[in-house]
Amino acid sequence: MATTELVYPLAFPKSVVHKCEICGKTASRMCSKCRVTYYCSEEHQTADNIGIHDKICSTLASLRLKQPFLPSEEERRERDREIRDRKIHLVEVTRMIGERHVFQDRFEAAVPAALASLKLAIEVYGPRSVELIPSYLILSEASLGLKQLNQCWEYLSQAQYTILQQQQHEQAPLAITSQLSRNMAQLSIARKEYDEAARHLANDIYDASLFYGTEHHKVAGGYFLLGKVFKLMNRPEVTESLYTQVTQMWYNFLRRLLQTRVVFSDMDAILGKKDDDNGDELTNSSKLDLSTEAEAFNTLQILLNYRLETQQTNPMTQELNKIHHCLTILYFLARDYIQVHDSMNKIKDCTIQDIEDDQQRILKFLEQLGQMKALMKRQQQQN
Amino acid sequence: MTETTAYRTKKSNETSSKGQTAFYRNVILPSKTYKEKHKLPLNQIKNAATAYEQQSILQKEDTEKFRSSLKRQLSIDMLRHGYHNSFRELCAILTWQKEDRERLGAEHPLHERPLLDGEPDKLRFLCSHLNKAEEAERRCQYSNMYHNYLELASYFLKSDDRWLSDSFYEKSLSVAQTYRQLDPQLAAEAHLNVGLAYERRGDLMKALHSFIKYRQLSEDYEQLKADASLQLTRLYMKLAERRTDNESLQYVVKAYEASTQSDDKKVENETSYKLGQAYVEHGNIDLALKYLHKYYDYCQQVNDDEGFGQASEALAICYQKKANVEKSTEYLTQYLQKVSDKEGDTQYARACSALGFIHNTLSQYDSAIQSLSKAYSISLANSHVDLERNRVLFGIAHGFKLRPFFDDHIDRMNTKELLQWKCTRHESFLTKPKP
Numbered sequence: 035m036a037t038t039e040l041v042y043p044l045a046f047p048k049s050v051v052h053k054c055e056i057c058g059k060t061a062s063r064m065c066s067k068c069r070v071t072y073y074c075s076e077e078h079q080t081a082d083n084i085g086i087h088d089k090i091c092s093t094l095a096s097l098r099l100k101q102p103f104l105p106s107e108e109e110r111r112e113r114d115r116e117i118r119d120r121k122i123h124l125v126e127v128t129r130m131i132g133e134r135h136v137f138q139d140r141f142e143a144a145v146p147a148a149l150a151s152l153k154l155a156i157e158v159y160g161p162r163s164v165e166l167i168p169s170y171l172i173l174s175e176a177s178l179g180l181k182q183l184n185q186c187w188e189y190l191s192q193a194q195y196t197i198l199q200q201q202q203h204e205q206a207p208l209a210i211t212s213q214l215s216r217n218m219a220q221l222s223i224a225r226k227e228y229d230e231a232a233r234h235l236a237n238d239i240y241d242a243s244l245f246y247g248t249e250h251h252k253v254a255g256g257y258f259l260l261g262k263v264f265k266l267m268n269r270p271e272v273t274e275s276l277y278t279q280v281t282q283m284w285y286n287f288l289r290r291l292l293q294t295r296v297v298f299s300d301m302d303a304i305l306g307k308k309d310d311d312n313g314d315e316l317t318n319s320s321k322l323d324l325s326t327e328a329e330a331f332n333t334l335q336i337l338l339n340y341r342l343e344t345q346q347t348n349p350m351t352q353e354l355n356k357i358h359h360c361l362t363i364l365y366f367l368a369r370d371y372i373q374v375h376d377s378m379n380k381i382k383d384c385t386i387q388d389i390e391d392d393q394q395r396i397l398k399f400l401e402q403l404g405q406m407k408a409l410m411k412r413q414q415q416q417n
Numbered sequence: 418m419t420e421t422t423a424y425r426t427k428k429s430n431e432t433s434s435k436g437q438t439a440f441y442r443n444v445i446l447p448s449k450t451y452k453e454k455h456k457l458p459l460n461q462i463k464n465a466a467t468a469y470e471q472q473s474i475l476q477k478e479d480t481e482k483f484r485s486s487l488k489r490q491l492s493i494d495m496l497r498h499g500y501h502n503s504f505r506e507l508c509a510i511l512t513w514q515k516e517d518r519e520r521l522g523a524e525h526p527l528h529e530r531p532l533l534d535g536e537p538d539k540l541r542f543l544c545s546h547l548n549k550a551e552e553a554e555r556r557c558q559y560s561n562m563y564h565n566y567l568e569l570a571s572y573f574l575k576s577d578d579r580w581l582s583d584s585f586y587e588k589s590l591s592v593a594q595t596y597r598q599l600d601p602q603l604a605a606e607a608h609l610n611v612g613l614a615y616e617r618r619g620d621l622m623k624a625l626h627s628f629i630k631y632r633q634l635s636e637d638y639e640q641l642k643a644d645a646s647l648q649l650t651r652l653y654m655k656l657a658e659r660r661t662d663n664e665s666l667q668y669v670v671k672a673y674e675a676s677t678q679s680d681d682k683k684v685e686n687e688t689s690y691k692l693g694q695a696y697v698e699h700g701n702i703d704l705a706l707k708y709l710h711k712y713y714d715y716c717q718q719v720n721d722d723e724g725f726g727q728a729s730e731a732l733a734i735c736y737q738k739k740a741n742v743e744k745s746t747e748y749l750t751q752y753l754q755k756v757s758d759k760e761g762d763t764q765y766a767r768a769c770s771a772l773g774f775i776h777n778t779l780s781q782y783d784s785a786i787q788s789l790s791k792a793y794s795i796s797l798a799n800s801h802v803d804l805e806r807n808r809v810l811f812g813i814a815h816g817f818k819l820r821p822f823f824d825d826h827i828d829r830m831n832t833k834e835l836l837q838w839k840c841t842r843h844e845s846f847l848t849k850p851k852p
Contacts, residue, residue, distance in 0.1 A: 236496035
């Protein structure tokens with residue numbers, strides 16, 4: 035690799051032993067840009083670079099440097115606090131990167147990212163804190179993707195033990211316990227223990243419902259997995275009702291997003307602003323963040339396949355239309371306008387009035403967008 | 418450094434008790450007592466191993482049961498078996514109850530009952546039946562589903578949780594309505610239940626709508642139709658009692674119409690009696706007469722004495738209002754004859770008082786006094802409810818009788834004699850012919 039520099043373990047001072055970022059063996063290579071990250075071999079270095087190091091190289095340099103002595107206690111405290119804040123921020127960044135890798139199925143890249151977040155979190159919060167659990171969860175998902183079931187089990191057990199060790203009166207935040215249960219269920223599914231999986235999912239859905247409310251789209255993930263479990267247990271009627279519920283939840287969520295988004299855009303169209311930059315100014319609640327988007331895509335695809343499969347035996351055209359409509363909205367929110375038209379054309383015999391309304395809105399918006407673009411072009415030509 | 422020997426070194430001047438050596442006391446005795454303290458009875462040690470093996474291994478789920486609340490346990494059981502709709506309904510019910518309580522404020526007496534969370538039997542019952550309902554829905558056995566909701570509703574009615582039972586009645590109604598083609602009878606029943614629920618809550622107008630729908634839907638089923646008409650009649654009478662004047666008359670008319678459609682003669686005729694009375698109140702004597710006659714005939718047929726008495730009284734009053742004296746006396750004398758064999762009876766007293774009342778209004782004070790005295794004595798003897806009424810009527814009769822003489826005395830300003838009369842209150846004072 036271009037940024038590597040060979041180092042000799044024996045050349046370090048007596049108590050200083052640099053370990054590899056990934057595996058923990060004695061390091062013989064060093065990243066030459068930041069000069070604080072060490073690796074034991076070329077493979078590990080490339081893996082880490084692809085996964086995370088590229089993005090955080092410079093930040094790591096400033097964080098891991100040996101800090102000069104500051105004369106005053108206050109200054110030292112100030113500096114420690116600043117470093118801690120930066121580390122916390124970095125934990126979040128690395129976690130998000132790790133999650134994105136997982137969603138895009140790049141599991142090998144996810145592992146270094148998650149490991150980095152874990153190490154930083156341990157430095158900040160200590161090895162037994164609840165804050166470490168999301169990193170463990172990403173690691174478990176990555177190892178599940180790499181089919182290393184035992185590794186996954188280890189990470190999940192570690193996370194669960196952390197929760198159990200908590201003092202009695204401090205209940206771990208329900209969002210985290212629900213996510214943990216969901217991952218344990220995925221592991222159980224991979225191990226073909228369907229009853230265990232159902233139990234874990236029951237815990238997950240209960241916690242998530244308590245935290246988010248029973249109709250939230252985050253709970254839909256739990257229902258979706260439960261449907262998968264029942265399908266594998268050969269009880270299709272349960273799967274049917276569960277999948278219907280999932281569709282409904284995503285449908286409601288996406289429709290709400292669409293309405294806020296299109297309303298906003300209408301206002302700005304009236305005021306004469308450009309439409310393209312609007313996405314960044316929306317409030318958090320009406321934004322579709324990457325992880326939700328990826329989850330929605332995956333879920334809807336699988337639901338669509340399921341519906342197409344069962345269409346011969348049990349034609350539920352309205353459900354199918356709902357799914358297509360959800361996909362339409364997703365493409366729209368992701369600004370993938372070609373797909374929008376494709377998806378809209380797949381909806382046939384739709385009797386649900388809401389879908390018709392939404393489609394009208396989308397078409398109007400697209401028209402306006404087209405007009406805007408034409409206007410801008412003309413302005414540019416004039417100039 | 419402190420000495421850390423295994424045993425205490427004995428000071429030389431200490432003498433041993435009981436002739437034991439130092440070694441024995443310091444080393445052997447403590448270890449023996451140590452063992453004694455921690456030794457279990459012999460048989461327990463023998464059985465400990467077998468007992469331990471026989472203990473059942475707790476599964477993970479059982480340990481979780483010890484750690485979590487009942488609500489959590491039940492929800493997780495439901496979700497594990499795939500009954501997610503039941504789970505969501507349970508959550509909705511619990512949050513609804515909490516919000517309701519918050520809305521009503523902290524002082525409301527409803528708060529004294531425990532939250533549904535805290536009542537394990539109810540929760541379990543609720544969960545098991547919700548599961549059954551969901552199972553039935555999945556298999557498209559809608560009548561099963563309907564019956565499950567019905568069971569839930571009646572259970573909560575018994576335990577006096579009206580809010581829950583009302584909501585379940587409404588659910589059963591919606592199920593029955595959506596699947597009306599399969600079994601219209603259920604839809605009719607559902608309407609009946611919902612109507613009853615509204616009536617209990619006191620919302621009579623809505624109850625009326627439900628009962629009317631019940632009536633419409635039960636056209637083809639004889640028994641249900643009759644029942645529907647009866648319910649309608651009852652409700653209309655209730656409404657009539659509540660409202661005043663014109664509306665109440667309309668309601669009573671409607672009640673009568675409804676009662677004609679049911680096959681129960683008794684109810685029909687009782688309603689006609691009430692209708693008659695209502696017409697009398699509103700001054701429409703002819704229509705009143707029509708209905709009262711109907712009731713009269715019916716009572717004669719069925720030999721209902723009390724009803725007969727009521728009818729005769731009412732008829733007499735009507736005719737008297739119409740200034741048809743003979744007819745009213747005719748009815749009353751008939752009534753008297755019928756009950757004359759039971760002299761000391763309340764019926765007789767009523768008959769006499771009715772007769773007296775009529776005579777009063779017709780200014781036939783002597784005969785009035787006669788019959789009223791009979792009525793009064795009977796009711797005194799029986800300490801009847803009508804005692805006050807009879808007393809008053811009796812007094813009125815006497816008073817009216819003496820009035821002309823009284824007026825006469827006043828005209829002549831004969832106060833001395835009046836005063837004398839007042840002292841003794843004897844009739845003769847006043848009725849004495851004046852010189």
